[in-house]
Amino acid sequence: MKGGMAMTARRLRASLKGWGGVGAMALALVVTAVFALLLPLSSARGDGSTGTGGQGVGQGIQARADTCTDPQDQSPSPSSDDSGETITAIKQRGYLSVGVDQNSYRWGYRDPNNTAKSSDLEGFDIDLAHEIAKEILGDPSAVRFHAIPTNQRIPAIKSGQVDMVVRTMTITCSRLKDVAFSAPYFLTGQQVLAPKTSGIKGYDETLAGKRICSAAGSTAYDKLSADKKAGALTASADITTTVPNQLDCLVRLQLGQVDAVVTDGALAASQAAQDPTVELKGKTFTDDYYGVAMKLGADDLVRRVNQVLVDYRKSGGWQASYTKWLSATLKADSPSATPPTAHYK
Missing domain, CATH: 3.40.190.10 (Periplasmic binding protein-like II)
Incomplete structure (x- = not known):
């Protein structure tokens, strides 16, 4: 297996030869993807433990997927109540367990050119995860990150490995059968x-x-x-x-x-x-909405995250994060340049 990975890396180096700094970043990121996709992560400020997600389950179930027509509008209304069972379990543990990507440039990644913070995850989704931790636990660094491959996002939530996934995850009717979603925080296609x-x-x-x-x-x-x-x-x-x-x-x-x-x-x-x-x-050919995914039944946590999103938009935090991470590639006039309007069930 190691020989195959090495060969892949050599081919990538050959294909990227002469690209300069941009190519070096691309090579570093894709080689990271080959070697480290399945490695659990912790926040640079944490203790290095892989941690586990909270097992407490609040009352209330999101709308059944078989009655779903607009999946992005199926989340419960926001609430600042921190007394629910799921949130109480998270507070007692002292940190938020979040599934993220570590290889998506400007969403969730480690910048190989930033030697001062080479161990820190950064990007648009990472900013949101820190914001959720700040509002629920009072400390943006009270979060432990776990690298979750695309096809393991739902299993990681259902097994309790993580409390939530903040990883460019589209809200769909079929996924509502397995996980609960926040209101949408990003529009794409x-x-x-x-x-x-x-x-x-x-x-x-x-x-x-x-x-x-x-x-x-x-x-x-x-x-x-x-x-x-x-x-x-x-x-x-x-x-x-x-x-x-x-x-x-x-x-x-x-x-x-x-x-x-x-x-x-x-x-x-x-x-x-x-x-x-x-x-x-060409242009985008669908309208897709990213949401924060959580465990079915954790209604208290879903409502609390929805309140975080409301506050994040009002404070200008969402816009500041977009400007920092995404404006250069998606541009200021993109339909994605403003947060989508939330509608609740």
């Missing part, structure tokens, strides 16, 4: 990422005969699969390449093992910023 030299124009007939990569368990794969069955995606498009973690698709693309990647446009924009040889192709 599915988009195609491909080499600049490619003839691919977007999510259209130019994908004919092309190998498309997506993450297992992702909304991108669900969309590809559904469109393939319905005939909305060209029949000759090959969607069989799936990976545990979304960033692995960028690795496959750089190695020439696939022709295109389909993922959230916000993530794709950050990947395009890492790799100067790829670009977004």
Whole structure:
């Protein structure tokens, strides 16, 4: 296994040769993805323990997915009440356990060029996790991070490994069967990422005969699969390449093992910023909303997180984080540049 990883790293170095600082960052991030995706993380200010999520469960269940039409509007109303069973268990433990990504540039990652803070996770999702810890526990550093691959987000919540997942996770009706979601905190949509030299124009007939990569368990794969069955995606498009973690698709693309990647446009924009040889192709072709995912039945925690989101928007914290991390790639005039309006069930 180590030999295969080493070979992958050598191929990446060859493919990135001559890219300078941007290429070095891309190489560092994708090699990190190959070597460390499954390693548990702790906050740089924590004690290094992997920790476990709280087991307390509050009363109340989110709307059943079989009655769901607008999944982003199915979360309960905000509350500042900290007396619920789930929140009480978190307070007694003294820290928040959060599943995150450690390889998504500007969302949740370690900057290899920032030697002063090389051990710290940073990015838009990381800012939000710290904000939740600050409001619930009074200390933004009272959080322990766990690296969760894309296809393990729901299992990590259901098993109690983490209290919540803050990891570019789209709210969907099918996922509401397994986890509870906060109100949406970000608007994006599915988009195609491909080499600049490619003839691919977007999510259209130019994908004919092309190998498309997506993450297992992702909304991108669900969309590809559904469109393939319905005939909305060209029949000759090959969607069989799936990976545990979304960033692995960028690795496959750089190695020439696939022709295109389909993922959230916000993530794709950050990947395009890492790799100067790829670009977004066409416009987004869905409307997707990211939410904080939590355990079904933990209604007290869901309501409390919704209040955090309300406060985060009002204080300007959301906008400041967007400006810092995402404005350079998504631009100030993007539909994603303002937080989505929350509607509650």
